[in-house]
Amino acid sequence: MINELKQHNEMFTQWRKAIHQHPELGFEEQQTADFVANKLRQWGLDEVHTGIATTGVVGVLRGQSPNSRAIGLRADMDALALDEANDFSHASHIAGKMHACGHDGHTAILLASAWYLAQNRNFSGTVYFIFQPAEEGLGGAQAMIDDGLFERFKYDRIYALHNMPGIPQSHIWLKPGPLMASADRFDIAIEAKGGHAAMPQHLIDPSLVMSNIILSAQTIVSRNTSPLDTCVISFTDIHSGEGTYNVVPDSAQLKGCLRTFNPQVRQQALERLQQVVEQTAKLYGATANLTIQPGSYPATVNEQQSYEFAANIAEQLLGKERVNTHCDPLSGSEDFSFMLNKVAGCYLLLGNGLSGEKGGVCVHNPHYDFNDDIIPVGAALFCSLVTAELK
Incomplete structure (x- = not known):
């Protein structure tokens, strides 16, 4: 699976760079949402729901045989209010807005996962691809929940990941319990x-x-x-x-x-x-x-069984030497915490690269850029979680 995804990474990278060039702030991600929804329809997903919490998108994909189980995969889409200092060809075209946290890459990873699974429906049950607006301090996850995310779509487990400079490229870090702080x-x-x-x-x-x-x-x-x-x-x-x-x-x-x-x-x-x-x-x-102030984020807490399942899949995919299950929690916050308060699941960190190497510039920095080499790894992880959960 991961080798097949790597063969198509030029296409995934083009998507990511297109999103990077046109950053949109929280609840303003209309162009990004349209891009996502059009791709999902193009690939023949069973349902594509738009306008959830203003700009959120949920794609629904059913497997080869019916099953009551369903898995959610989530990516955030919003950019930061920041002037980009990079001068490469895919730098932001919009002054004062920049994908400085890698949400463009997260969106590309989830799109790559949807693209692969739409062609290889070798699972039984349903996958929900959740493209969330407004993670950066505006509580887009809670807004989607308030707009019926968990009433309209029923989940057994839910997963998300975040790229992380300072972690070796394509390594996975995770732990049970609190992984990120409340804010x-x-x-x-x-x-x-x-x-x-x-x-x-x-x-x-x-x-x-x-x-x-x-x-x-x-x-x-x-x-x-x-x-x-x-x-x-x-x-x-x-x-x-x-x-x-x-x-x-x-x-x-x-x-x-x-x-x-x-x-x-x-x-x-x-x-x-x-x-x-x-x-x-x-x-x-x-x-x-x-x-x-309103909009405070609770801690991001990984449920024990979901953590164990995700850790096992990551080790099978990458090898134990590339999976750290004893990492320290991070004092940053993440609004996926709202979703984990409603549904059992797991949040993972995907290495973007070490300091001084490709992908090593810290997030929320005007020189940051997402490392496109990790897109197939993130997508393979998501797809492996789905096929293992929904055998």
């Missing part, structure tokens, strides 16, 4: 009392409140979280004042994110952060409010 975005608004910087006795300095909130919040990690658990609190946007030298402002604003792998740790950290914000401000005579 909660928060805002903190501090109201104090400004005035002349030479007269601090008449002021309530919001910068002092802000500084102590930042420092105290880190004790949630060091003193409220077990050393055996993981919790990251980062402050990413800090603002107070209007650029003057002798005026203490009335207010300050902070933005940041919280990441954990355990729902209990997550809840405890959010509660403690609320207390730190409010009580620290009160200590200095100010007020402060914590707002957790």
